[in-house]
Amino acid sequence: MEAGSAETEQPLEMEVEEEEIAPIYKEPPKIKRLEESVVNRIAAGEVIQRPVSAVKELIENSLDADSTSISVVVKDGGLKLIQVSDDGHGIRYEDLPILCERHTTSKLSNFEDLQTIQSMGFRGEALASMTYVGHMTVTTIMKGQLHGYRATYRDGVMEQEPKPCAAVKGTQIMVENLFYNMIARRKTLQNSADDYPKIVDLLSRFAIHHINVSFSCRKHGAARADVHSVATSSRLDAIRSVYGVSVARNLIKIEAFDDESSSSVFKMEGFISNSNYIGKKITMVLFINNRLVECGALKRAVEIVYSATLPKASKPFIYMSIILPSEHVDVNVHPTKREVSLLHQEIIIEKIQSTVESRLRNSNECRTFQEQTVDASTSSLRATQKDSPKNPTPPSSQTPKSEKVPVHKMVRIDSLDPAGRLHAYLQATPSSQADKSSLASIRSAIRQRRNPRETADLTSVQELVNIIDSNYHSGLLDTIRNCTYIGMADEVFALIQHNTHLYLANVVNLSKELMYQQVLRRFAHFNAIQLSDPAPLADLLMLALKEEDLDAEGEENYDLKEKIAEMNIQLLKQKAEMLQEYFGIHIDTNGNLSRLPVILDQYTPDMDRVPEFVLCLGNDVDWDDEKICFQTIAAALGNFYAMHPPLLPNPSGEGLQFYKRRVSSNCHQAGGSLKDADDAAVESEYDDELLADAENAWAHREWSIQHILFPSMRLFFKPLTSMASNGTFVASLEKLYKIFERC
Numbered sequence: 001m002e003a004g005s006a007e008t009e010q011p012l013e014m015e016v017e018e019e020e021i022a023p024i025y026k027e028p029p030k031i032k033r034l035e036e037s038v039v040n041r042i043a044a045g046e047v048i049q050r051p052v053s054a055v056k057e058l059i060e061n062s063l064d065a066d067s068t069s070i071s072v073v074v075k076d077g078g079l080k081l082i083q084v085s086d087d088g089h090g091i092r093y094e095d096l097p098i099l100c101e102r103h104t105t106s107k108l109s110n111f112e113d114l115q116t117i118q119s120m121g122f123r124g125e126a127l128a129s130m131t132y133v134g135h136m137t138v139t140t141i142m143k144g145q146l147h148g149y150r151a152t153y154r155d156g157v158m159e160q161e162p163k164p165c166a167a168v169k170g171t172q173i174m175v176e177n178l179f180y181n182m183i184a185r186r187k188t189l190q191n192s193a194d195d196y197p198k199i200v201d202l203l204s205r206f207a208i209h210h211i212n213v214s215f216s217c218r219k220h221g222a223a224r225a226d227v228h229s230v231a232t233s234s235r236l237d238a239i240r241s242v243y244g245v246s247v248a249r250n251l252i253k254i255e256a257f258d259d260e261s262s263s264s265v266f267k268m269e270g271f272i273s274n275s276n277y278i279g280k281k282i283t284m285v286l287f288i289n290n291r292l293v294e295c296g297a298l299k300r301a302v303e304i305v306y307s308a309t310l311p312k313a314s315k316p317f318i319y320m321s322i323i324l325p326s327e328h329v330d331v332n333v334h335p336t337k338r339e340v341s342l343l344h345q346e347i348i349i350e351k352i353q354s355t356v357e358s359r360l361r362n363s364n365e366c367r368t369f370q371e372q373t374v375d376a377s378t379s380s381l382r383a384t385q386k387d388s389p390k391n392p393t394p395p396s397s398q399t400p401k402s403e404k405v406p407v408h409k410m411v412r413i414d415s416l417d418p419a420g421r422l423h424a425y426l427q428a429t430p431s432s433q434a435d436k437s438s439l440a441s442i443r444s445a446i447r448q449r450r451n452p453r454e455t456a457d458l459t460s461v462q463e464l465v466n467i468i469d470s471n472y473h474s475g476l477l478d479t480i481r482n483c484t485y486i487g488m489a490d491e492v493f494a495l496i497q498h499n500t501h502l503y504l505a506n507v508v509n510l511s512k513e514l515m516y517q518q519v520l521r522r523f524a525h526f527n528a529i530q531l532s533d534p535a536p537l538a539d540l541l542m543l544a545l546k547e548e549d550l551d552a553e554g555e556e557n558y559d560l561k562e563k564i565a566e567m568n569i570q571l572l573k574q575k576a577e578m579l580q581e582y583f584g585i586h587i588d589t590n591g592n593l594s595r596l597p598v599i600l601d602q603y604t605p606d607m608d609r610v611p612e613f614v615l616c617l618g619n620d621v622d623w624d625d626e627k628i629c630f631q632t633i634a635a636a637l638g639n640f641y642a643m644h645p646p647l648l649p650n651p652s653g654e655g656l657q658f659y660k661r662r663v664s665s666n667c668h669q670a671g672g673s674l675k676d677a678d679d680a681a682v683e684s685e686y687d688d689e690l691l692a693d694a695e696n697a698w699a700h701r702e703w704s705i706q707h708i709l710f711p712s713m714r715l716f717f718k719p720l721t722s723m724a725s726n727g728t729f730v731a732s733l734e735k736l737y738k739i740f741e742r743c
């Protein structure tokens, strides 16, 4: 279901306004009681916003009636006709006259019931609403009866006595000419794309949740159904038949629960797509207590995990079913019951988020296997399987190789894929190996023989990750996960709040360590930042060396620097292959740096620090011991990507001085003529361009700290034990006091 229909609609008042010309003196307008049918029509417009909302209500009624088969026929996007037929328990003859009055329901009789309601309807509003904005015909037969009845309704009233008629088991509800009496609504709907795709989407969602019910949906007059599901006991089968094999074969089962009654109680299960699934946009099918609902916060939370963990597959397919005590769900907030609010929503979302994250991490390591085994076994299936109309783009393995994709969006699919190297690693975990196809294991064995070092490569990285995962400070972890970022207190410290405490957190230290940890976690799986112009290592190194000692300027000194630079270039060229494969640092054969890794999504490091980084790679990395080598490269990247204060002084505050033009020296250079002096006086006192650059750089950094650093830390960061005492976190009032004094 698409939100946002509200923006495209005309205001409803259009239909009821009928004002005299305003007199000159201003009297309050007379309050008139609206005719009841007008009120009802407005209310109906709220519940039934568009054809797809009517379909949803009708299907929910059919499900409440214990149907096992529900079929939908739609004409003209639902504006001409919506017909929903089910094989449920039917409607009593004596109930037919009041069926479509407002607040008639069989599902709720007193307030207490509202707390424990399990069915989807309870407000008795849906059918009534439809009769105010469309023409409704109901045909129904109950079990054991010889014939059924048919009745038509308008404006909440049954038009004539129900007529006996032949009928098959269940109920059929037909709504014709929806919004016939709401011209504005009808026009907007006619102009916008019709609702049929939305209805198909809706049915698809119901079909993969209620797998014991068979659903079908077709256009009026069409021979073929666009959704057709048969009742099954396997959710995966249902997903396959509705969303197609390309979705179903790339799913991971997921489960989470909490029974801590003090914080939250819930059970979640579902399927989420893995790294092989490349969708155009996120598909999130969410049921809470068996109701199809939307939860924006949960959707965003899941999206964040995907773009951080699987940046190449950041538009996932998600099916989740959450069950909670019904008294924890407030379904009454939205007129269409589409959006729900939950007790302990934040805690629940966070638990689900971390479950998704850990499942993705685990599956990421197995992905090459899945790709290969599944490809081999389903190629015949794929040829015969008809993909559903809403099918996303095919997974990476089917993407034509010649397609031009920007580097940072590129999905590696060739045999050089560093992920391939994980075969060797996976050999160490026999369970995942045992039932996989022979093709994968043969390949991995060959790789291993050819390059025995690879096993060691990954073990050493794993060891480094283990160190991070086993030595963190749990109190700080809690603080970081649950803190609120307030703002920057000075150039290095951010002010954060956790419960009732305020802390200062050193964002340079924190970001440095976060980047280091992420480099190790993303090892060999980096997306690329392409430099607009490849930068010659020689120039970068000379720049960095010059910065190192500004005072020693002599000729001799220059020669020495050139020698150091040359040595470093040779060294880095030698290591280029490894730097590229494991760390995404690309140095071409001419000795130019052309690509850097994406360590956190949407974050590019400060390019002014590239020279220092290159020098650091040459000088500070220990290339002999593998583990230390990886560790030192990760540290160099961490230092480079850390959110240092920009090199240009902060123009808000004392730093502003730096941007003052030195007017007098300009005049000297220009010969000091009168005219030049005049010009200088007209010109701004400051170097505006530089000032704007500086302002940008500082604002950008602050944005990154708030929107990238803290959210990412919440997800991935394991704070070192030492950070509690080395000044990274300060809770001291004295220091806080000093900072506020300055403000």
Ligand code: ADP
Pocket: 057, 061, 062, 065, 086, 088, 089, 090, 091, 099, 104, 105, 106, 107, 120, 121, 122, 123, 124, 125, 126, 127, 128, 171
């Ligand atoms: P609600 O679902 O909130 O009770 P509705 O206006 O959607 O209100 O439906 C009113 C009543 O009509 C329901 O309570 C139910 O008793 C009956 N009803 C509607 N659709 C069906 C159906 N397909 N099969 C059996 N009963 C139905």
Ligand code: MG
Pocket: 057, 060, 061, 120, 121, 122, 126, 127
């Ligand atoms: Mg209902």
